[in-house]
Amino acid sequence: MASIRYETEAGVARLVIAQTDKLNAMTFEMWASLPGLVARAEADRSVRAIVVTGEGERAFCAGADISQFGEKRDSQQAMTAYDDVFARGCAALAGAGKPSIAVIRGICFGGGFGLAMSCDLRLARNDSRFRIPAARLGLGYAYEGVRMLVTKLGMGPTTDLLLSARIVAAEEALRLGIVNMLWTAERFEREVCEYLAQVSSNAPLTLNAVKRAMIELARPEAERDVASVEAAIAACFASADYLEGQQAFRDKREPVFSGE
Template structure:
């Protein structure tokens, strides 16, 4: 696999985006951030994909954040800072607003922009030895308002204040208590538990998942900017679908449904 890239593969209803720069704990380069929107769209456009996974290559890190070695060339000067921040914001927004459910699968280090990227996902699962940190206050950089807003929407002001003001390292127990992750498992159990969960999601009705995901997106926005009509249209599509009939039939026949997304 090429280094300093995000790899894509899809199988069994699951699209996996793998952050790959293992020599730097999967730190994200400018080009990697820039590639995220197209990769998310690829997963959205693939009718076989039911759930999108973000994960890090190897077993040491999900993502250590931005590749700081690029900051001298890529994030110095007003224009360069704007271009870099625009690429990061677009990558974060693509994951947050993905039309399909997103899951961060975290092994090990999850720091800085990597932690923020994980938080854009709908769900976050981690190994029990994972560590989380947003060290902006130790680097002297200004942390973007859009990321702060996203984090507050996900976690609440109190947890975000703790995470950002202290810039401390959180263990998995802290991460679960503050809402940074949904579940943590031991390394030994992690792969099996995550794959079982992803398999459950991949077997669910795609149209229902799309309606739920759009509801989550709209609820994350200020009330004045929410579009409940868009959600209602997706809900109506569920009730008009072949899958709705299949779900009822499978329930009555006491078998697993076979959904086709129509």
């Protein structure tokens, strides 16, 4: 059954997109479940980072499950509802107070591309491929989606990806900033585990303050809530973790942070 499976281990919540027979294409119901899954990870004090990944080796996510379009996108009202549930799912990851990281193997197309770009970071295997095929399907690409891509990739790469609908190989994706880190299949699992362990061992309040700043910087300048960033930074300096970090430095040991 198509679903997004929720797992936790070692301070990391994993949202596993599971519909392998369709290259992990996302159904309407899967998009709708995303905000609740992100909220679950946010509420779990043991979780320091949220990972989104696809089940199996062939795909991160091939995009929306097109087999549902006849039912879910057959009228203006239905299309609006579908676009809204997609936007809310992506916004939940982009707006999470904890870092969100896409771990990508294989195909990352369409809605899967948008989902990955909604995460703070993207770690990919070097056989991954990326594409926004809207122009080959006759779909209108949402304004907010275009704005987000321009913010993260720039005007030129975004225009190219949307107008050409071409497939981008992993090495070019790294150059364009679509992915942040890229490893061979032999190194991928080990490197990803080490990177996630590094992130999840850091001070939670500092991670939250960084994420708060990134969220505000992604907004138009007139809409930014700088006070919320300053409050998050102040919470770091008032925390027990700040004292722990200093003591661990003096003791030449690894800090053990509690998030308090």
